[in-house]
Amino acid sequence: MSTDSDSTTDGSTDGDEGSGGHCSTPDSNGEVAEEIAIIAFERKMDAAEDIVAGIGDRYESIDIIEYHGEVFAEHWGEYDCFVGLMASGIAMRKTAPLLDDKWDDPAVCVVDEELTWAIPITGGHHGANQVAQDLATMGAVPAMTTASEAAGKQGVEERAKALDTHVVNGDSTVATNLAVLDEKLGPVARLDGPQAVVVGDDVTVLKRNKDDGVVLGTGSVSGANKEQFLDAWKRALEGTDYGVGDVEFVATGTRKEEEGGLLAAADEWGVGVVAFEKETLEEFEGPTPSRSKELIGWPGIAEAAAIAGGRDHDLLVEKERYDEAVTVAVGR
Secondary structure, three states, rough: EEEOOOOOOOOOOOOOOOOOOOOOOOOOEEEEEEEEEEEEEEHHHHHHHHHHHHHHHOOEEEEEEEEEOOOOHHHHOOOOOOEEEEOOHHHHHHHHHHOOOOOOOOEEEEEEOOEEEEEEEEOHHHHHHHHHHHHHHHEEOOOOOOOOHOOOOOHHHHHHHHEEEOOOHHHOOOOOOOHHOOOOOOOOOOOOOOOOOOOOOOOOEEEEEEOEEEEEEEEEEOOOHHHHHHHHHHHHHOOOOOOHHHHEEEEHHHHHHHHHHHHHHHHHHHOOOEEOOOOHHHHHOOOOOOEEEEEHHHHHHHHHHHHHHHOOOOOOEOOOOEEEOEEEEEEO
């Protein structure tokens, strides 16, 4: 996901070049599916156990509950997402009367006993798509029907996830996601306070989830692998009072949007990746001289991204290059 601009380019230079534009995991305000319940008939308990074994470690909790006629009503509100190991029609009929508000309702995803199809029924952007994608790692085909995913575009909720934020005014996403589909939604703008802001119904407001997190500004040589990124990020945090759980997101430039090692490392840590445009990075250029500026005119990606992404635009740790491959700075 680009912030402050949406264009991306390919290319690679030295270890202070960035990579980004990708969202790796969901977040709060209904976006995260952390507590899951698999609803299954008795004869399908083996398949339910297989699901727990296959993806259970990705969630805070995953319970198996035997199906009965009022099972959804009985446990409504206790879980972020129900996985119905049953025909979609059963799940639809039993949950439809319980639905009230998409921002508060639990998500529902159904899967067949052979794990052939994983179908988000409700709450696609609020956990069901996430669960379907996780079931895909077990062989199921995720049948996404939310418009942005079907069109291969990153909806507003996905942008919020990458930034470790949540949507404050949920009704606005109807208009802003339509703008995503029409490629008319501008970049996510940042407003630093204290300030008051007046917005219309077609402006989505995002709020950070953490009060005291850090942002890892990072770049790499082309082809740096996941382990190199993870090692560099861990070492960058060692001299601070912050740990992996305090990382809000990884920030970088838009030049290497498909850098596989960075995206894989972010997935492993469960953080989003946000790509800043060159113009934004120039605005928040860091104090350490950068070779990339001499070579291609870009400021030092790691420091500028850490400063731009941090709540206070403050550089906590200046950039350091690790293993001659990955450059990291820490912002807050």
